[in-house]
Amino acid sequence: MSEDDLREAARLLAYTLQPRAYAAQHRGYAELLARYRTDAQFRAGFHALAEGLELVVLEDSPRGLLVGARPDSVFAFRLAEYRKGATLEQRVLRGLIILGIAAYCYPTRRHLEETGMPVFQAKDVDDFLRGACEQLRKEAGDAIAMPDEPDLAMAWQIYLSQPAVKAGERRSRSATVHLIEQMLDDMVLWGLVREEADAGKVRQFRALPRFRAQVREMGAQHGLRELARIRAEQAGASA
Amino acid sequence: MDRHRNGQLQLPEAAGDPAVDLAAAPADEAIAVDEAGEEGDPRARRLRALLHTQPVHALELNKGSRGKDKYEPYDLIVLQLEAIDYITDNMDPQRGVPDEAVRSHLARLAAEMAPRRPRSEHREIAAVVLSALENEGQGRFLIGYSDPAHPGVRLRTDVELVRAVQGEDGGVELRATPQAINLLLDALDHDIESAEDAMAVMFRVQFERGRLSKAAAHAQTMRRLSISYREQIQDFLAAAARDISRVDWSGEGMATIDRAYAHLETRLREDDATMARVADQHDATDDPERRGRLAEILTLLQDCNHRHRELHTHLMTARHDLRAHHAQQRLAAPSGLGLVDVHAEVLQPALQLAAWQVVAVLERVAGGVVPPQVPAVVDLFGLSAYLWRPLVERKPTLAPVEEADLEDEVQPPPRFPAEAVAAARAVLAGVRGEQSLGELLASVAAGGLPRATDDLVAIGALEAFMTDGQDDAPDSRADGASWHLVPSTLRAARTGGRLAADRFFGDDLVLRQARP
Numbered sequence: 001m002s003e004d005d006l007r008e009a010a011r012l013l014a015y016t017l018q019p020r021a022y023a024a025q026h027r028g029y030a031e032l033l034a035r036y037r038t039d040a041q042f043r044a045g046f047h048a049l050a051e052g053l054e055l056v057v058l059e060d061s062p063r064g065l066l067v068g069a070r071p072d073s074v075f076a077f078r079l080a081e082y083r084k085g086a087t088l089e090q091r092v093l094r095g096l097i098i099l100g101i102a103a104y105c106y107p108t109r110r111h112l113e114e115t116g117m118p119v120f121q122a123k124d125v126d127d128f129l130r131g132a133c134e135q136l137r138k139e140a141g142d143a144i145a146m147p148d149e150p151d152l153a154m155a156w157q158i159y160l161s162q163p164a165v166k167a168g169e170r171r172s173r174s175a176t177v178h179l180i181e182q183m184l185d186d187m188v189l190w191g192l193v194r195e196e197a198d199a200g201k202v203r204q205f206r207a208l209p210r211f212r213a214q215v216r217e218m219g220a221q222h223g224l225r226e227l228a229r230i231r232a233e234q235a236g237a238s239a
Numbered sequence: 240m241d242r243h244r245n246g247q248l249q250l251p252e253a254a255g256d257p258a259v260d261l262a263a264a265p266a267d268e269a270i271a272v273d274e275a276g277e278e279g280d281p282r283a284r285r286l287r288a289l290l291h292t293q294p295v296h297a298l299e300l301n302k303g304s305r306g307k308d309k310y311e312p313y314d315l316i317v318l319q320l321e322a323i324d325y326i327t328d329n330m331d332p333q334r335g336v337p338d339e340a341v342r343s344h345l346a347r348l349a350a351e352m353a354p355r356r357p358r359s360e361h362r363e364i365a366a367v368v369l370s371a372l373e374n375e376g377q378g379r380f381l382i383g384y385s386d387p388a389h390p391g392v393r394l395r396t397d398v399e400l401v402r403a404v405q406g407e408d409g410g411v412e413l414r415a416t417p418q419a420i421n422l423l424l425d426a427l428d429h430d431i432e433s434a435e436d437a438m439a440v441m442f443r444v445q446f447e448r449g450r451l452s453k454a455a456a457h458a459q460t461m462r463r464l465s466i467s468y469r470e471q472i473q474d475f476l477a478a479a480a481r482d483i484s485r486v487d488w489s490g491e492g493m494a495t496i497d498r499a500y501a502h503l504e505t506r507l508r509e510d511d512a513t514m515a516r517v518a519d520q521h522d523a524t525d526d527p528e529r530r531g532r533l534a535e536i537l538t539l540l541q542d543c544n545h546r547h548r549e550l551h552t553h554l555m556t557a558r559h560d561l562r563a564h565h566a567q568q569r570l571a572a573p574s575g576l577g578l579v580d581v582h583a584e585v586l587q588p589a590l591q592l593a594a595w596q597v598v599a600v601l602e603r604v605a606g607g608v609v610p611p612q613v614p615a616v617v618d619l620f621g622l623s624a625y626l627w628r629p630l631v632e633r634k635p636t637l638a639p640v641e642e643a644d645l646e647d648e649v650q651p652p653p654r655f656p657a658e659a660v661a662a663a664r665a666v667l668a669g670v671r672g673e674q675s676l677g678e679l680l681a682s683v684a685a686g687g688l689p690r691a692t693d694d695l696v697a698i699g700a701l702e703a704f705m706t707d708g709q710d711d712a713p714d715s716r717a718d719g720a721s722w723h724l725v726p727s728t729l730r731a732a733r734t735g736g737r738l739a740a741d742r743f744f745g746d747d748l749v750l751r752q753a754r755p
Contacts (some may be wrong), residue, residue: 019610055611067611071603075611079602092594095601098608099586107582132582136590151595158594190610210610218607220579226603227588230596 001045009046012036013055016067017075019191019210023064033065058217066210068218089150092158093176097183099223100129102215105207112216119196119206122180126164129176133159187211282387287396290382291422294398295319298371310364312353318368321348323400323423326415335404335412341369369413372401433502435464439509446517451532458539465543469550472499476557496558503551510544655691660724662688663695667703667750668726676700676731676748680740693742699724700748704731728753 001009012032015021023030036043037060050057054073059066069076079095080086086094104125105111105118133156137144146157153161159176166175184205187193192211196204295316302310325344329336345365350358374397386392400419406412415424442457475495517540521533579585589600666683676697683693703725731748738747 017611017613068607069611071606073611075613076606077609077612079598079605082605088594088598092598092601095598095605096589098605099581099589099601102604102608103581103586108580109578112578112581132586132590151593153594154590155592155594155597156590159590187609192608192610211608214608214610215581216578219604220581220585220607222607223585223589223600223604224579226600227585230592230600 001041005042005045006049008032008035009042009049012046012065013049013053013067016065020189021064023062029064036060036065056218059213061209063209066213068214071222087150089153089158092155093162093174093179094183096129096155096159097125097176097180099219101125101180101183101187102211102219104128106212106215112212112220115209117206117208119204121202121204122177122184123164123202125180126177129159130164132156280388286384286387288422288426290384290396291398291400291418292427293382294371294374294400295423298368305367310367312356313349313364314352315364315368315371318345318348318364319372319400320423321345322368322372323415323419326401326413327420327424330414334406335414337406338369338403338411338413341413342366345369369401372399372419373403374399435461435468435502435506438464439506439513443513446513446536451529451536455532455536455539458536458543462539462543462546465546469546472550472554476553476561493562496554496561500551500554500558503547503554506547507544507551510540510547514540514544655695656689659689659691659695662692663699663724666692666696667699667724667729670729670750670752673749673751675734675736676750677739679750680738680743684741693740695724697743699729700731700750703729703750704733704748726752 011028012035015026015029015032021029023033036046047057050067053075054070055067055075056070057065058068079091079098082094083090104120136154136156137160140154144154144157146161147153150158162174162176162179164175165177181203184193184195184203188195188205191208192214193205193207196206298319299315302313302315322341322345325341326336329340342362342365345368346358346361349361349364350356353361381395381397383393383395386394398418399416400423402414402416404412404414438457438461442454442461445451445454445457514537517533517537521530521537524530524533585600585604589597589604592600662683666679666688670679679696679700680693683696706725729750730753731750734747734749736747738745
């Protein structure tokens with residue numbers, strides 16, 4: 001691969017790192033994408049470049065090339081660094097909200113295989129998460145109290161300890177519906193959802209194909225693997 | 240249905256009625272006579288079978304007549320079937336099941352249906368159920384029906400599903416009658432949704448009635464169904480083998496295989512019987528056309544049977560393999576391939592983890608869901624740009640500022656009462672010669688002076704010690720009133736001894752008036 005080719009591959013990579021860049025909107029992107037699809041050597045070079053940066057091609061669609069970051073990549077999104085200065089509790093809340101939006105839009109495998117673009121409101125996601133948490137509270141019995149140590153509180157307890165909306169007009173930073181809307185605003189910037197125009201009084205969002213691909217190819221699997229690791233650790237600890 | 244009171248039942252009148260005679264005879268014979276009497280008319284046989292379920296329904300339907308809502312929580316049909324099940328489970332050819340055991344079993348089930356009702360009522364329900372099944376004594380059932388072969392003729396039959404006998408030890412034992420066993424345990428135990436089974440029954444009926452062309456058509460359909468059934472099961476098995484994680488092995492998956500396996504066992508058994516029957520007829524007949532028909536049917540049936548046998552073998556090994564697979568699956572970590580049920584497999588378990596654990600999972604999920612972020616690197620240029628940025632003008636706060644109620648917050652500082660101050664001044668001014676602080680405090684305690692005078696005297700002594708004659712403190716307030724406790728002439732020095740007083744300790748002081 002020549003220096004020029006390498007530069008071109010890097011340019012393509014730069015396009016893929018802009019989550020809201022679509023090939024149809026940038027001629028350069030479209031040209032590079034066409035080369036990626038037809039020139040095997042260029043494609044291999046691009047993959048090598050991406051691999052070195054711990055990036056993976058998730059999907060090649062007419063909209064563009066979807067690239068995801070491996071957990072160790074410098075490009076990987078980190079909850080711990082998101083909105084710096086967040087407490088553990090806030091990180092858990094924000095993480096649950098990301099997972100909750102994903103699970104609301106794509107609850108089962110079937111939904112991950114389909115092509116629909118679900119429309120929803122922050123309130124829908126909150127109802128969904130809250131319902132799941134309430135169910136767990138019922139199963140645990142009302143006897144379970146919130147532990148004093150925030151580290152030991154169950155995820156569902158943390159979620160239920162926040163109000164859905166703050167009473168009165170003023171929205172609170174910790175009211176979950178507001179946090180979900182805040183997250184959705186960021187997800188708009190990340191090209192995962194779009195805000196529906198003319199939705200009326202209540203803001204409506206629509207999940208975009210990129211969101212599904214990210215959940216299907218990375219998010220859900222990485223989460224599942226981590227859960228399995230925790231389970232194995234617990235099994236090891238109790239054995 | 241005729242409902243007879245025991246006293247109204249006229250046995251002599253019923254003597255000519257074979258069905259009623261049967262009621263008096265042991266049940267085993269009843270069936271034999273029944274079949275002998277009504278052979279060749281399966282309609283009558285089916286009708287009688289159907290009628291035998293009537294008392295089971297009747298008890299449930301009429302339970303309202305025993306008092307408003309009294310029996311509402313109890314499902315009497317279920318209790319009757321449970322009674323038959325329990326008795327047949329526990330009886331052996333020689334012995335029945337002790338009456339009391341059946342009663343307590345039923346009472347226990349009744350208690351599960353209505354836990355808040357009294358125990359006596361649960362026992363009562365058990366008694367009602369058993370009495371209905373025995374169909375003895377008061378409220379005995381006789382069922383009247385029209386003979387299907389001769390619609391003008393009315394027949395009657397009684398129904399006895401459980402019979403009480405005396406056991407060897409003299410106790411009452413219960414046995415399920417053949418009627419109950421044949422009907423409630425066997426005849427009703429059918430997969431009534433199975434198209435294959437239905438077609439097999441259709442074939443048998445047509446064949447037995449000699450309608451060979453129709454029977455052949457049904458045999459064709461059976462063959463088609465067996466092919467589609469095989470495909471259905473094979474698709475399922477292939478999907479399971481391909482992606483074992485997609486099948487819910489604890490529940491539906493294995494149940495489907497078990498159901499299919501049971502279905503095939505029945506089919507194979509019946510296939511054999513049917514083929515034997517067809518082969519017999521084929522051998523027995525001389526009519527070439529009929530022989531041809533029968534041969535054709537036999538070929539179709541053999542084809543069906545061949546498929547069933549294949550599938551049965553396949554299912555037997557598949558069941559074993561998949562169980563082993565499943566066992567491995569539970570031990571192995573989930574593979575990276577395949578799709579994930581985000582709600583059931585990730586969200587639900589994550590919600591049940593403690594914060595310190597779940598945060599790692601959420602970190603991974605978020606890292607996967609959110610597209611690559613361009614890292615924000617701190618460089619000198621960026622840092623200086625940040626520091627030199629124009630200050631953001633802060634908007635005046637939008638939240639209404641609440642007027643703090645400060646009144647409550649301010650506690651008046653503790654003050655010495657004026658009389659104590661006056662008394663202390665008098666004590667300190669009255670020091671003559673050399674007096675130790677200990678003596679002064681003792682005199683204050685003895686003198687009945689106002690509260691806190693001793694504190695003021697002690698403070699005054701300390702002040703005299705500290706200022707030691709250098710009177711640089713302002714000794715008057717703006718209004719001219721002196722606030723000094725201590726006359727400027729009072730001097731204090733350490734005695735070298737310790738202060739001996741109730742609430743005070745430290746070095747004792749000696750006080751004396753200096754001459755100005």
